Amino acid sequence: MKMNKNYNYAFIDEGSKREIRRTILKAVAIPGYQVPFGSRELPIGRGWGTGGIQITLSLIGPEDVLKVIDQGSDESVNAVNIKKFVGLCTDVKTTVKTGEATIIQTRHRIPETPLRNDQILVLQVPIPEPLRIVEASEEKTKKMHAERDYAPMWLLLYESLIRYGKITIGTEYPLMVEDRYVMNPSPIPKFDNPKLKDSECLYLFGAGREKKIYAIPPHTFAESLAFDDVPFEKESFKGKRCRLCGSEDTYLDELFDSATGERMYQCSDTSYCMEVRGCI
């Protein structure tokens, strides 16, 4: 896409970029802590990835290669439009190959291909506050984080265990970062939670509507919450495989054919699936 030079490079004005950059550095220095920032207006509604976009626009430069995914797909509406928007206000190359990208903006998945230290994964976050599910007041959740008071969160997990025999949180499964902050990993499946621990790459989380940025630097201790006698369990796809590439160790989407009643499985990470099949 041809760059529109009527806008500042990367759309956001330089003063706003500086504030977001300062916020990112603080977030990296205090892993898991939600740093407030002055979330800017963008030509896209809040709640549609504006936190991630603001981080991406503050990071990006002519030498970058950008990949955008939505639920693992490079071709879905959110991903395609964010890529178009960034293309309009920068001249960066875009890619679907995870290995080629320097910045990957994502909604709800972490790519299957292990990320490198020179890559940054930017996650779009709808609700950054992991304690919101147990406490509605921002004032009170700030205090709970300050006091490391996570008892209500542990109670929630315990009640789920007692009621259903297992912890029923599907996505946004909370993590403890550096034994200090309980953090919301954004609505990624539990399957992706272990990728946040002791990773090679930097993870940045942006919540535009809620005006928060937080981070997990490489090689950071980020452990999914679990009890000593009830270990963390991610989704299991035992006995199932991708109908296209045959992978058995990836996160699979279930497809249902209502005419035949047949259930099929397919890699959620479409570019990984295509790479395995040699299509890209």
Next chain:
Amino acid sequence: MPSLTKIHSFDEVFDSQRLFRQILTVMANPARKVNIKEFADRLHGDNPGMLAVAMTLLDNEVGFCAVGNADLAEEISFLTFAKREEAETADYIFVTDAAFLGDAVKKAKCGTLRDPHKSATIIVRTEGADAGELSLRGPGIKDTVSLGAPQAVISAIEMRDAQNYEYPQGVDFIFISDSGELFSIPRLVRKEAF
């Protein structure tokens, strides 16, 4: 007609972006060194590396203190419009002379348990050869890393540790050498106990 010449050739859009990525790399990977000489060369004065960092991060929304260096304070203020403040309230503290380091660390704001981000980043000029090795551990470091460090770095970490901050309170350091080497030691990175 006289031509208009800029006092520096640091590009506020593209040099800022590239230097920010270098700073982000060292903050996310403590003790890793990057060289910012190409950016420093586009500025002027006795501390061009510090001016480059200031131009990347500072503006009129933040306060700074250049401890014991009125010339640097004047330059930063002129280039960035950042507010001059005392060390106790500054968001960014620039230390060019190791003699002022102890005072800067003692006075630097460390945030609160509720708002740990309201803390200072201390940017320290380092000179001379390495005076020892630091073994460091913390987020961004796989196991431990050994860092050959000049005396100013060793002193800074000792002075910081003497403050006994209760994490997440603390201060973050960025070190810049005269040759343009830049690295960082954020608050959670600790000296490995022997």
